[in-house]
Amino acid sequence: xxxxxxxxxxxxxxxxxxxxxxxxxxxxxxxxxxxxxxxxxxxxxxxxxxxxxxxxxxxxxxxxxxxxxxxxxxxxxxxxxxxxxxxxxxxxxxxxxxxxxxxxxxxxxxxxxxxxxxxxxxxxxxxxxxxxxxxxxxxxxxxxxxxxxxxxxxxxxxxxxxxxxxxxxxxxxxxxxxxxxxxxxxxxxxxxxxxxxxxxxxxxxxxxxxxxxxxxxxxxxxxxxxxxxxxxxxxxxxxxxxxxxxxxxxxxxxxxxxxxxxxxxxxxxxxxxxxxxxxxxxxxxxxxxxxxxx
Numbered sequence: 001x002x003x004x005x006x007x008x009x010x011x012x013x014x015x016x017x018x019x020x021x022x023x024x025x026x027x028x029x030x031x032x033x034x035x036x037x038x039x040x041x042x043x044x045x046x047x048x049x050x051x052x053x054x055x056x057x058x059x060x061x062x063x064x065x066x067x068x069x070x071x072x073x074x075x076x077x078x079x080x081x082x083x084x085x086x087x088x089x090x091x092x093x094x095x096x097x098x099x100x101x102x103x104x105x106x107x108x109x110x111x112x113x114x115x116x117x118x119x120x121x122x123x124x125x126x127x128x129x130x131x132x133x134x135x136x137x138x139x140x141x142x143x144x145x146x147x148x149x150x151x152x153x154x155x156x157x158x159x160x161x162x163x164x165x166x167x168x169x170x171x172x173x174x175x176x177x178x179x180x181x182x183x184x185x186x187x188x189x190x191x192x193x194x195x196x197x198x199x200x201x202x203x204x205x206x207x208x209x210x211x212x213x214x215x216x217x218x219x220x221x222x223x224x225x226x227x228x229x230x231x232x233x234x235x236x237x238x239x240x241x242x243x244x245x246x247x248x249x250x251x252x253x254x255x256x257x258x259x260x261x262x263x264x265x266x267x268x269x270x271x272x273x274x275x276x277x278x279x280x281x282x283x284x285x286x287x288x289x290x291x292x293x294x
């Protein structure tokens with residue numbers, strides 16, 4: 001057996017975790033032909049076939065499974081060795097893609113990312129907030145923050161519980177009157193999601209507030225709803241942590257309407273064992289512990 005290039009193990013690890021050359025190339029910052037060439041070189045040097053190639057991607061052979069266990073141990077030891085000679089996290093490299101709902105990503109996580117990147121300068125964090133009328137399970141990502149567990153394809157855990165309530169601009173309430181009970185909401189203009197684009201019942205807030213309520217102003221993104229509400233378009237259900245950040249919003253029926261939802265943290269099976277993914281996951285867990293979501 002010819003001696004192999006130890007650096008080829010990095011390419012092997014990422015292909016094993018992502019299942020594709022393109023996924024590994026995104027993380028490693030190399031083009032997919034280079035990744036494929038390094039995998040072939042490693043297989044030739046070891047005299048073993050490490051992957052089953054198919055249209056669905058790259059699956060590990062029994063020899064690949066054996067090598068994966070050893071390669072991950074070597075990666076862990078290398079990272080620990082690096083941490084012993086510098087600050088923890090400074091030697092950890094690669095790319096982590098974090099797909100979130102637009103509320104969690106835009107109004108909460110984005111402003112905290114500098115804290116993480118300062119302690120992990122070699123890690124590239126790709127934050128991809130998506131509108132809640134799009135299912136995050138249909139987007140690629142190493143970690144997903146969603147409103148429900150993402151099913152058998154992911155390792156899922158409940159990340160945080162948050163509260164929602166009704167909000168409107170003071171100018172709107174002065175002009176149209178402030179509701180004093182739920183039934184008073186029927187003649188009011190409501191702001192909400194585009195109904196036929198909703199993918200989850202967790203987003204059907206208005207029917208939970210009062211059966212039969214429908215939004216006259218419908219927006220696909222939470223940020224657009226908040227801005228429309230601030231401008232006087234109507235009354236809207238918003239997360240409390242979001243509403244607190246926007247000047248010009250007043251609570252409506254605060255003592256009567258109180259909704260609760262959960263954020264779930266989902267780790268993609270191809271990358272859930274990667275140290276860089278665990279670092280981001282641990283950061284999210286710590287962050288929500290320190291936060292009042294109302």
